[in-house]
Amino acid sequence: MFCEKAMELIRELQRAPEGQLPAFNEDGLRQVLEEMKALYEQNQSDVNEAKSGGRSDLIPTIKFRHCSLLRNRRCTVAYLYDRLLRIRALRWEYGSILPNALRFHMSAEEMEWFNNYKRSLATYMRSLGGDEGLDITQDVKPPKSLYIEVRCLKDYGEFEVDDGTSVLLKKNSQHFLPRWKCEQLIRQGVLEHILS
Amino acid sequence: MSEAYFRVESGALGPEENFLSLDDILMSHEKLPVRTETAMPRLGAFFLERSAGAETDNAVPQGSKLELPLWLAKGLFDNKRRILSVELPKIYQEGWRTVFSADANVVDLHKMGPHFYGFGSQLLHFDSPENADISQSLLQTFIGRFRRIMDSSQNAYNEDTSALVARLDEMERGLFQTGQKGLNDFQCWEKGQASQITASNLVQNYKKRKFPDMED
Numbered sequence: 001m002f003c004e005k006a007m008e009l010i011r012e013l014q015r016a017p018e019g020q021l022p023a024f025n026e027d028g029l030r031q032v033l034e035e036m037k038a039l040y041e042q043n044q045s046d047v048n049e050a051k052s053g054g055r056s057d058l059i060p061t062i063k064f065r066h067c068s069l070l071r072n073r074r075c076t077v078a079y080l081y082d083r084l085l086r087i088r089a090l091r092w093e094y095g096s097i098l099p100n101a102l103r104f105h106m107s108a109e110e111m112e113w114f115n116n117y118k119r120s121l122a123t124y125m126r127s128l129g130g131d132e133g134l135d136i137t138q139d140v141k142p143p144k145s146l147y148i149e150v151r152c153l154k155d156y157g158e159f160e161v162d163d164g165t166s167v168l169l170k171k172n173s174q175h176f177l178p179r180w181k182c183e184q185l186i187r188q189g190v191l192e193h194i195l196s
Numbered sequence: 197m198s199e200a201y202f203r204v205e206s207g208a209l210g211p212e213e214n215f216l217s218l219d220d221i222l223m224s225h226e227k228l229p230v231r232t233e234t235a236m237p238r239l240g241a242f243f244l245e246r247s248a249g250a251e252t253d254n255a256v257p258q259g260s261k262l263e264l265p266l267w268l269a270k271g272l273f274d275n276k277r278r279i280l281s282v283e284l285p286k287i288y289q290e291g292w293r294t295v296f297s298a299d300a301n302v303v304d305l306h307k308m309g310p311h312f313y314g315f316g317s318q319l320l321h322f323d324s325p326e327n328a329d330i331s332q333s334l335l336q337t338f339i340g341r342f343r344r345i346m347d348s349s350q351n352a353y354n355e356d357t358s359a360l361v362a363r364l365d366e367m368e369r370g371l372f373q374t375g376q377k378g379l380n381d382f383q384c385w386e387k388g389q390a391s392q393i394t395a396s397n398l399v400q401n402y403k404k405r406k407f408p409d410m411e412d
Contacts, residue, residue: 007225020401021232075221077215082203089200141391148393179393182393184215189399189400195389
């Protein structure tokens with residue numbers, strides 16, 4: 001039966017838990033496109049035969065292959081689109097700089113899409129809130145105070161606070177820092193927000 | 197569940213599947229029994245037991261009984277039934293419908309093809325004379341089972357739920373998960389943790405996995 005490879009791509013995405021991005025299956029995609037090319041060529045030749053050779057009995061077969069072509073197209077587009085949704089989620093949950101490991105899972109075009117998305121988002125955020133812009137990726141949960149208590153989960157190094165002083169973020173050290181400076185680091189798992 | 201990943205939802209319970217929905221693609225991959233109403237040349241390779249051989253241009257003969265995936269059956273079906281006619285799978289036929297109406301809760305819908313409701317809804321496209329009964333049966337089965345799903349999803353906090361979801365079909369499992377999320381969010385709020393900034397699930401999951409391709 002046709003479209004088995006395309007289904008493999010879909011299953012691969014479905015298996016990746018919690019919206020994670022698996023490696024880009026370039027090989028699989030290539031195989032699907034090859035199958036589509038073969039189906040198309042077979043259909044072209046059969047259509048010619050049906051028209052000039054009077055083989056109207058070939059029409060069900062042509063329809064069969066055409067359905068398979070449409071199915072392959074649907075699976076491919078859905079595969080690529082779902083990956084973009086996952087990549088978009090990365091901007092919101094990880095931040096604008098992705099770890100290398102993740103970048104290797106993306107194709108060159110996907111990386112380009114990510115950069116364009118980042119740019120669009122940044123432009124949009126700058127257009128809000130008057131002159132300064134508004135970072136809407138912050139304050140995802142309603143804030144209760146300007147300063148928060150955080151504990152460092154791993155060594156990060158020097159971290160500069162607004163008034164110029166810097167703090168050394170060493171594993172297990174605790175600090176009382178402005179919320180807006182720490183939010184990114186907490187979401188990335190470097191710091192831990194401690195509730196009093 | 198990743199907070200920022202919004203997958204394309206299934207449309208299978210409505211008039212049409214969603215083109216981009218992974219769930220719908222998987223659902224429409226399930227098979228149903230069909231009968232060919234005309235010979236189909238050159239496709240004999242796929243159905244070797246049925247193939248009429250080289251003299252007939254390797255055709256699948258007229259009148260063959262095959263199992264085709266839903267997407268293919270939908271594509272080849274027309275109301276004049278020129279290429280194929282479709283049979284209802286057993287679980288949507290009268291016998292099983294009676295079982296469902298007796299007690300919908302005992303049935304293992306995950307085993308009966310994991311997309312019971314979605315597949316059943318899309319089956320209605322094939323204009324079976326039993327369509328009215330099938331749709332009633334789907335609806336009543338869901339109504340019969342819903343209460344238990346809602347109750348269990350709202351009361352299972354921080355425990356292993358595999359026994360509770362084992363006999364649910366995919367749509368019901370989605371419902372259960374939504375219920376669990378509501379429960380967990382509420383508990384989190386009750387404990388005063390709603391304003392605590394946390395590392396996103398996505399980030400934590402990436403950290404847990406080792407990336408084998410990075411190790412060399």
